[in-house]
Structures are given as C-alpha cells and as structure tokens.
Amino acid sequence: MQIIIFDDAQQVAENAAHWVSELIKSKDAPVLGLATGSTPISLYKQLVAKHQRDQLSFANTTTFNLDEYQNIDAENSQSYRYFMNDNLFDHVDIDKSKTYLPTCTQSENPREQGLAYESKIKHAGGIDLQILGIGANGHIGFNEPTSSLASRTRIKTLTQQTLTDNSRLFKADEPQPTLAMTMGIATILDARYVLLMATGKGKASAVKDMITGPLSAMCPASALQIHENAIVLLDKEAASELDDQAYYLWADKENRKVNQAFGLFHNF
Numbered sequence: 097m098q099i100i101i102f103d104d105a106q107q108v109a110e111n112a113a114h115w116v117s118e119l120i121k122s123k124d125a126p127v128l129g130l131a132t133g134s135t136p137i138s139l140y141k142q143l144v145a146k147h148q149r150d151q152l153s154f155a156n157t158t159t160f161n162l163d164e165y166q167n168i169d170a171e172n173s174q175s176y177r178y179f180m181n182d183n184l185f186d187h188v189d190i191d192k193s194k195t196y197l198p199t200c201t202q203s204e205n206p207r208e209q210g211l212a213y214e215s216k217i218k219h220a221g222g223i224d225l226q227i228l229g230i231g232a233n234g235h236i237g238f239n240e241p242t243s244s245l246a247s248r249t250r251i252k253t254l255t256q257q258t259l260t261d262n263s264r265l266f267k268a269d270e271p272q273p274t275l276a277m278t279m280g281i282a283t284i285l286d287a288r289y290v291l292l293m294a295t296g297k298g299k300a301s302a303v304k305d306m307i308t309g310p311l312s313a314m315c316p317a318s319a320l321q322i323h324e325n326a327i328v329l330l331d332k333e334a335a336s337e338l339d340d341q342a343y344y345l346w347a348d349k350e351n352r353k354v355n356q357a358f359g360l361f362h363n364f
C-alpha cells in the first residue's frame with residue numbers, strides 16, 4: 097500500500113485529481129471506477145476545473161460506479177446516478193452512454209443484474225483506476241463488515257451504522273433505502289489501481305484497521321492489503337491513529353522520485 101498523508105482535505109482532493117487526470121491522459125480508452133459520498137465531491141470539483149481550465153477530456157472514458165440503491169429512479173435526487181450527473185457528468189464532455197451504475201429494480205433478479213454488471217466491466221477491458229471512500233465501519237462500496245472477501249456485484253442490506261451515517265443526507269419525509277447493489281470486494285480487487293480517499297477524524301479508526309489491522313471481513317477495506325497497486329490518500333485527521341506516520345511520509349518522498357522519473361502508472 098502506498099500511504100500518502102496530506103495536511104488537509106483540499107490537498108487530498110487535488111492529489112486524487114492528479115492521479116485521475118494522469119490516468120485519463122495515459123490511456124486511449126480509460127476505464128474509471130467511481131464512488132459517491134461526501135469525500136469524492138471535492139475530487140469531482142477538481143476534475144471539472146481541470147476539464148474547464150486545462151481541457152482535460154473525458155470523451156473516451158468509460159465509468160463504472162461502485163454502487164446504487166435498489167429500485168430508485170435516476171431522476172430521484174437521492175440516486176447515485178443523479179449524484180454523478182450533478183457532481184461530474186453534466187459538467188464534462190463524457191459520453192453518458194458509457195457511464196454505468198449497478199442498477200436493479202424490485203422486479204429484476206439482483207443476481208442476474210450483478211452478473212450483467214460484472215460482464216459489462218469485463219467487456220470494457222476491466223477497471224484501470226477505482227476511486228474509493230471508506231465507511232466509518234470500514235466498508236468499501238456497500239461491502240459492509242462480514243462481506244465475503246471474494247464477493248462480486250450483488251445486493252446488500254445496509255448496516256444500521258451506514259444507515260445512521262447517511263441519514264444526514266435525507267430529509268425527514270424522504271424514505272431512506274436499506275438495500276443497494278454494490279460491486280463486491282473481489283470486483284474492486286480486480287481493478288488495476290485503487291485510490292482510496294479518507295478525510296476527517298471520523299475515519300481514523302477505520303483507516304488504522306484497513307492499514308494495520310488483520311485482513312478481515314470485519315474491515316472490508318483491509319482487503320486492499322492484498323492489492324498490488326493500492327494508493328491511500330489521507331488528511332492528517334484520518335491518519336491520526338496510525339503509529340508509523342514518519343515512515344509513510346519518508347516512503348512517499350522516495351516514491352515521488354520514482355513517479356517523477358517514470359510516471360505514476362505501470363503494468364498498462
């Protein structure tokens with residue numbers, strides 16, 4: 097794992113945007129895995145700015161989102177489709193027909209929908225770079241604690257902690273979905289690179305478990321310990337429970353020398 101600690105959340109977003117834009121520029125047909133939630137909003141702002149200011153083009157990019165609530169319309173402002181349009185897709189030159197989310201209505205078989213999503217990802221050539229946040233309970237996507245480390249795209253019942261954490265986003269009269277389709281942990285591990293962003297004190301304990309805890313279904317993000325190219329971008333608060341911060345800062349300095357000389361990505 098490459099662990100990079102920044103002074104604040106703004107620097108996390110700027111650095112994440114650098115990774116994404118370098119990926120987009122390095123491939124003819126890049127495939128991005130995207131995340132929703134509060135954390136990546138600042139990343140999407142940076143990407144929109146790069147599009148407007150530096151002509152970063154998304155025209156050849158295909159995207160796959162991690163998750164989507166079951167049985168929710170794209171027009172519903174709580175849907176992740178709406179979130180992605182609002183925060184990124186409507187503001188860049190992406191072809192929306194190449195932007196995918198794991199949708200599933202009540203009348204559809206979630207197992208078939210999950211398989212179909214997996215084959216769409218395969219058909220696109222696999223995900224080059226998967227953006228991730230982390231839940232306070234260590235979830236990635238909606239892979240809640242006890243999710244199989246070998247899981248694939250499927251329907252999940254959200255935990256009470258996730259429902260409580262996300263309730264801030266719902267108005268009193270808005271029903272909060274309790275089921276969601278999510279890429280599995282094995283789906284995420286298949287991405288060539290994963291880039292996890294975590295900011296704020298509320299994530300510090302989950303971040304510590306992810307990096308130094310045992311590989312365990314109780315902390316789904318700990319699965320990134322066995323990923324070949326996992327990059328973790330943290331602000332000081334999210335890193336605050338890590339013991340070895342001085343080592344991570346030193347290792348980052350050394351990694352930057354390699355990246356500057358040879359580029360961020362290899363294996364493509």
Ligand code: PGA
Nearest residue numbers: 133134135136229230231
């Ligand atoms: P957040 O969610 O960015 O809203 O904190 C992260 C997650 O649950 O994956």
